[in-house]
Amino acid sequence: MNARTVPFPFPFSFLLFLAALFTAVTAIADESRLQVSPSSVLMNVGATATLTVTSASGTVSVESHETSVVSASYANGKVTLKGLKAGSTTVTVKDRNSSRDASIQVLATSTGGGGTTTGGTTTTSTYTLLAWNDLGMHCMDGLDFSVFAILPPYNSLHAQLKDKSGKLIASNVRITYEAVADSTGSINTSSANKTNFWSWVNGLVGLNPAPNVGLNLDGLATGTPAPGNKAPSLVPAPMSYNTQYAWFEAEGIPVTPFDDTFKKNFYPTVKVVAKDLSGKVLATTTTVLPVSDEMTCKGCHSSITTGNAAAMAAKPTTGWVFDANADRDWKKNILKLHDQNKLSNTLYKTGLSQNGYNTSGLLATANGGKPVLCAACHASNAYFDKLNKTTVMKGVAGTTPFTQALHTKHSTVKDPATLLPLDNINDRTSCYLCHPGSATQCLRGAMGKAVDANGKLLMSCQSCHGNNAQVGNKARQGWYNEPTCEACHNKAAPGQRATSGVNANGVAIVPTDHTFATNANTPVTGLNLYRFSKGHGGLQCEACHGATHAIYPSSHADDNTQSIAVQGHAGTVSECSACHTTALPVTANGGPHGLHTFGQGWVKGHESAAKASTSSCTYCHGADYRGTALSQVKMAKTFTVENGTKSFAAGQKVGCYDCHNGPNP
Incomplete structure (x- = not known):
């Protein structure tokens, strides 16, 4: 018998317990071996840090795997590290019996037009x-x-x-x-x-x-x-x-x-x-x-002995499964309920037969040792072959696609905890009941953590995707028809933010203003997907702005490590020095999103562009020319201006009045 087809003999939680126990025993045995603390270090260029070495046996040696990023030396039980340039590396400490690794992340202290500045010395990376x-x-x-x-x-x-x-x-x-x-x-x-x-x-x-x-x-x-x-x-x-x-x-x-x-x-x-x-x-x-x-679906489909009406609504008529393994229990309850509601349906039987499942139903299939793939019957574009630009899970003809089936079916279901319908447009927790999640908090980027003056969240999942009924609308294709950036980031943005990026049918709104737009017909004709779109210099949008749901800056620290390392601060990779060492041309539309370039060159030479059309400046600098979030300085900067120098603090919104008496002084 093929070992891969044998059902798991023990509850998986028990195996996790054994593995954790083994790890604990190993840790006790390792206490007498080489130890290095801490196991990770975050430091700035030019700074020094120390690793403490204990329980070493014999001669100790230390190696930096990338000597251009950090140097490492050992003496008297201490490893001395010095940050040389922004980047990450591993430092390995060895004695005669074993070795230990420490992860080192070096951050830029500040950036100027030519590279990373440390103590008056400018270093550049190629x-x-x-x-x-x-x-x-x-x-x-x-x-x-x-x-x-x-x-x-x-x-x-x-x-x-x-x-x-x-x-x-x-x-x-x-x-x-x-x-x-x-x-x-x-x-x-x-x-x-x-x-x-x-x-x-x-x-x-x-x-x-x-x-x-x-x-x-x-x-x-x-x-x-x-x-x-x-x-x-x-x-x-x-x-x-x-x-x-x-x-x-x-x-x-x-x-x-x-x-x-x-x-x-x-x-x-x-x-x-x-x-x-x-x-x-x-x-x-x-x-x-x-x-x-x-x-998971365990919020409503786990076996329970008592609960409110919403918690018991998904109970099969013949009772919960009560499988001893919690990870299997809710799944078996779903298959049992699915069989209860659909087994008499001819199309359901066709799906069972077409996929080699037990004709007695999905629960019988799983209990017989063959796991069920939901997308085998319900087409899912989550299984996307981007080489051939198509889903590889087309389902059973006539069966409702997976995204549509789930969201439509559950739009009227009530959250057992809040008793609010899952279709509630303002309740992010209704999405987190099934999607990750109350602990994960996957919507953690700049939009997901935006709050008003009272600390109330300004945006929820529904602000971009709409409610359950819209996500499951048959006019929409799951994973294909997603919100576009320009649906909210356009000239009419103040009237659209925190409402919805989709129309009543769940299809993305695509306005005529494409300044901050995803790419049309990407990756195939008719689609407009951020995760495949590119912009300035051929860089993918996600390279500079961060991944979907984690747009920079993120509330999770490690999401921000990369942008801090390449430009000196968290947030969109927007400092020209992150990718350029040469002076940039002074152009009104040669920068990201067709905007002007940034830096000292633009400060010195922007007069002709401003005189040509001050109205075009209002997009980012505001109708009053005093600055908006789009003209905000993300890190402290000092520029040479006509009568000396002008300094801007991080977070300051740049406008005409900072250096002039308005747009036409």
Whole structure:
């Protein structure tokens, strides 16, 4: 018998307990071995930091893996670190028996027109590397896949490399990713020991990747899937170059939300490294591969003995399953309820037969040792083959698509905790009941954390996506018809923000103002998706602005590590010096989004552009020419002006009155 088809013999929670126990015993044994503290350090260029070495045996040596980023020396039980340039690296401390690694992140202290300034010395880096996750949060429906699967462990990492002349680098480089400790010291270097996915993946999708290797949907639509990518580990894994999107990628990385101590961490971090063909490091960066297992239905479908009417509404007529394994219990209840409501339906029986499921129903199928894939019957564009630009899960003809079925069915359901309908337009928690989630808080970017003067959230998930009924509207295609940036970021923005980025049918609003727009007909005709759009210098929008749901600056610290490293502050990568070392041309439309370039050159030479059309300045500087959020300085700057110098504090909104008596002095 194929070992991969054998049902898991023990509750997965028990296996997690054994693994945690083993980790604890190992930790006790390791107390007498080499120890290095702390395991991660965040420091500035020019600063020094110290690692403490204890329980060393014999001669101690220390190595910085990237000596251009940080130097390291050892003496008398201490490792002295000095930050040399912005970037990240690993420092390894060894004695005669073992070794320990510490993750080091060096941040720029301040940036000017030519590079990173430290104590009066300006250093420059030849390349800038930007990496990002495409959705801001990937989901997996729990750690047990023996009953059914909505989404497997599947993450996407993209990266672009620029030289400081502004050119994207596509060849003669090798870019890799590897696990690295985050700012709290948490590290995630494996996945196969944390989920039973690899025991059931073949039964779910007919593929059989090795443990710790993920699925790759690219090419699957034509039967030739690309090789799977590995879970991040301490061994660098390669990324491949995608000519169409001009990015390096690793699709389907199977990362889980548990670190190496089995502690929950929704934001595991990876280090991305670019090297030339000789092995010389060109640039490094650190980013998150966010993943949550809070995409569950257990809020309403877990077996319970008592509860209010809303909590008991999903109880099958013949009773709850009460499976001893909590991860399987809610899934079995769903299959039981599905059978109860649909088994007499001819189309339902067709789906069972077409997918090789037990004709007695889905619960019988799962109980018989074959897991159910929801997308096998309900088409899902979440399974997107971007090489062939189509979903690979087209479902059973005549069956409602997955996004439509779920959101429409549950739009009238009440949250057992609040008793509000899930269709409530102003209640973010209604989305977090199924999507990640009350603990994950995946909507964590600049929009998701915006509050009014009283601390009330200004925006919820529904502000962009609409309510459940709109998301599930049959006029909308799930995962394809998504909100566009320009729906809210346009000349009429004050009248649209915090309402909705979609129309009554759930389809994205696309105004005529395309200043801050996603790309039309991307990635295919009729679509307009941020996660595939690009802009200034060929950089992907997400490279500078951050991933969907985690737009810079994020409320999660490790989301901001990259932008701080490349430009000296969190937020959109907007400092020209992040990608350019040469003086930029003075142009009214040559900057990002067709706006003017920034810096000392523009300050000195903008007079002719201002005289030509002061009205065009109002878009960013306001109708009163006193500045708006779009003309805000993100870090302290000093410029040479006509009568000396002018300094701006971080957060100051730049307008004509800062240096002149209005737009026409």
